[in-house]
Amino acid sequence: MGVICSEDSLTVSTYDLLDVEKRLVTVNDQFSELIVLSENAQKDKAAIKSLYGALKTKLRAGRDKYQLEKTEKVASEAELCFYYPAVSETVNSLTVAIGGKVDDHFISTLYDAQGQIECYLNQIRSI
DSSP, X not given: OOOOOXXXXXXXXXXXXXXXXXXXXXXXXXXXXXXXXXXXXXXXXXXXXXXXXXXHHHHHHHHHHHTSHHHXXXXXXXXXXXXXXXXXXXXXXXXXXXXXXXXXXXXXHHHHHHHHHHHHHXXXXXX
8 A cells, every 4th residue: 555654644634533443443342342252151152253253254354445456545544544454454363263163262362353453543542
């Protein structure tokens, strides 16, 4: 992508930044919900797998959209600098296959992915 995302060069509109922050908070909340469900002793594994599958599919779609050249022409600077890189990095950290085993490794990948989202949220909030 041809957008430079350094603090000195950002000219992001407040509206676009708030929109991206809201979308990332939603993803972050979905990870929080999955973590709580996964750590519950009375796990509903089918529900967890369903939520995980839907979230991973959504993030993959965001990553795939980011990789399209035409996205750069229509996306906001905030999306190009924050949203699309966040979902791309996050989906790459979700190493458990959709429908995979809900175990300690699964929970660990949820924490890693949530950490990626929180990193981008912190960057947005520091602007």
